Amino acid sequence: MALPWGQATFCHGLGCAEQPDERPSFGRGIETAIAPWHSQGMPRYYFDVREGDRFIQDDLGLNLPDIDAAEREAAEGAASIGRDLLPTGNARSVTVEARNEHGQHVLTATVTLALDRVNPEPGPPV
Amino acid sequence: MAESSVALPPERTGALLSSQNPLLRKLEHIFPLTGEEQALLDSVCTRTLSFEADEHLVLDGDRPTNCNLVLQGMTCRNHVTAGGKRQIFSFHIPGDIVDAESFLLKKMDHTVSALTPCTVALIAHSKMTEITEHHPRIARAIWKDTLVDAAIFREWIMNVGRRNAYQRLAHLMCELYVKHHVVGLVDGWSISWPITQVDLADATGLSNVHVNRTLMELRAARLITLEKSRLDILNWQGLKEAGEFDPEYLHLKTDGEAMRLPALRQLLQ
Numbered sequence: 001m002a003l004p005w006g007q008a009t010f011c012h013g014l015g016c017a018e019q020p021d022e023r024p025s026f027g028r029g030i031e032t033a034i035a036p037w038h039s040q041g042m043p044r045y046y047f048d049v050r051e052g053d054r055f056i057q058d059d060l061g062l063n064l065p066d067i068d069a070a071e072r073e074a075a076e077g078a079a080s081i082g083r084d085l086l087p088t089g090n091a092r093s094v095t096v097e098a099r100n101e102h103g104q105h106v107l108t109a110t111v112t113l114a115l116d117r118v119n120p121e122p123g124p125p126v
Numbered sequence: 127m128a129e130s131s132v133a134l135p136p137e138r139t140g141a142l143l144s145s146q147n148p149l150l151r152k153l154e155h156i157f158p159l160t161g162e163e164q165a166l167l168d169s170v171c172t173r174t175l176s177f178e179a180d181e182h183l184v185l186d187g188d189r190p191t192n193c194n195l196v197l198q199g200m201t202c203r204n205h206v207t208a209g210g211k212r213q214i215f216s217f218h219i220p221g222d223i224v225d226a227e228s229f230l231l232k233k234m235d236h237t238v239s240a241l242t243p244c245t246v247a248l249i250a251h252s253k254m255t256e257i258t259e260h261h262p263r264i265a266r267a268i269w270k271d272t273l274v275d276a277a278i279f280r281e282w283i284m285n286v287g288r289r290n291a292y293q294r295l296a297h298l299m300c301e302l303y304v305k306h307h308v309v310g311l312v313d314g315w316s317i318s319w320p321i322t323q324v325d326l327a328d329a330t331g332l333s334n335v336h337v338n339r340t341l342m343e344l345r346a347a348r349l350i351t352l353e354k355s356r357l358d359i360l361n362w363q364g365l366k367e368a369g370e371f372d373p374e375y376l377h378l379k380t381d382g383e384a385m386r387l388p389a390l391r392q393l394l395q
Contacts, residue, residue: 047335060323077335084290084336096335108320 045070045106046099047077052091067106074098074109082111136301147171148221148309149195155308155378155390156274157267160357166257167264171195171247179320183224183246185236192226193250196220199244200320204328214329216278217302217321221309226272255310270377277375282395286331288368294330296369299350303359304373307390319357344368355360362393 042063050055064070074096082094093112100106149171150164159167174197179182183194183201194201196218203215203224218224224238229251258265271290278301285287285294306317321329327337344350349365359365373394 047338049335049339056342058335058338059342060338062323062334062338073333073335076333077339080333080336081291118168 044101045073046101046103047074048097048099049077049081050095050097051081051085052089054091054095061101070098071107071109074107078109078111080114086111086113127297148197148219149223151268151309152221153271157270158379159263159267161262162238163261163267166261169348170249170253170257171197173248173250174245175248177244177246178241179240179242181240183240183244184234186227186234186237188234189232190225190234192250193223193226193229193254194238195223195247195249197245197247199240199242200318201238201240201244202325202329205317212328213331214325216275217329219302219305219309220229220311223249223268223271226268226275240309241325274375274377277377280374282329290345291330291332291336293369294332295326295337295340295344296365297371298326298330298348298369299357299359300366300369300371300373301376303357304376304378306392307393308378315359315362317357318355319352320355 042065044061044063046058046061048058062073064073078094078096081096085091085094092114093110095108095110097105098107098109146163147168150159150167153159153167174200177199184190186205194326197220201218201222201224205214205215206212218238224246225234226236254268258268281297281301285297289297302319303312303315303317306312311317323334323337323341326332326341327334330337332340341352344365345352347364347368349359349361349362349368365371378390378394
């Protein structure tokens with residue numbers, strides 16, 4: 001019996017005498033959210049990150065449908081990075097600067113943490 | 127898929143087991159079976175089906191009549207909110223039964239999707255019932271495999287809940303490297319990596335921009351390189367420390383036949 005993982009005995013799709021209805025039914029409306037950015041032909045945006053003194057340039061970018069989507073990515077990015085860095089690090093703000101595929105700066109998203117203590121610390125009421 | 131269409135996993139590193147069935151290779155390290163038991167499992171894995179990248183193997187709400195065992199390619203378990211936000215619960219490679227729970231739970235509560243072109247073996251539920259009723263050791267082996275899956279989910283909860291971005295990505299990379307190693311799918315320190323940044327974001331609960339920035343940090347620290355759909359680990363100890371990765375939760379046997387590969391034993395220390 002030729003087992004499927006032998007060298008050249010893989011069995012693909014219908015050639016394997018599988019009934020067509022072995023395949024699960026698609027089109028139940030969930031899958032459109034999966035990998036929406038994976039189509040070519042969309043503009044590419046680059047998201048550079050500034051955290052306090054550090055600057056990290058984005059060399060890869062993301063294909064996004066339009067500038068509204070780029071703004072959402074920048075905002076989520078700033079918030080996500082801020083969540084990690086701001087409470088524990090030295091930086092007080094995180095900025096995401098978005099460039100279009102021509103290298104032009106198109107928008108900025110900034111998340112800032114402000115910490116203020118009452119000084120002097122109030123003692124127990126007399 | 128744009129940059130990450132990968133056809134097949136890389137060549138296997140040696141044929142240590144008599145069977146090439148990736149499920150058996152994996153079980154060797156979790157719950158070794160006798161030759162007869164292995165042959166029996168082999169015999170129910172002969173019906174195969176192929177999927178394209180981004181196709182769904184099973185959908186949330188389905189009542190499948192087969193379990194899907196990955197023979198080639200990579201899949202992920204996922205679910206999407208009403209607002210279209212996707213969470214990936216796990217990645218699955220050759221040797222993984224992606225929906226063993228459907229055998230007992232009957233109705234899927236999540237979707238299993240192909241990240242690459244995939245080939246799966248279909249194991250009919252009726253066959254599973256037959257085998258597990260007459261061969262309790264095989265039942266326990268599959269049970270243990272499912273329990274290890276649960277342990278992996280718990281680590282992923284740590285990832286999404288408590289680790290910072292750097293730790294999350296490093297941990298995930300370590301885990302996937304070890305999983306690939308167990309089924310003989312590593313090429314030195316390199317593994318196939320069809321996982322896009324968006325997939326990583328959905329798996330770790332980070333934003334896309336944050337994943338991108340964190341990958342650059344990992345590269346800058348010379349822990350990994352990631353290009354042409356391959357992950358190369360440059361510094362295993364460094365990556366383990368960065369991710370606080372302790373492979374204990376994978377419950378791999380470190381003695382006996384399973385550890386004929388000294389490299390794996392060393393990897394797990």
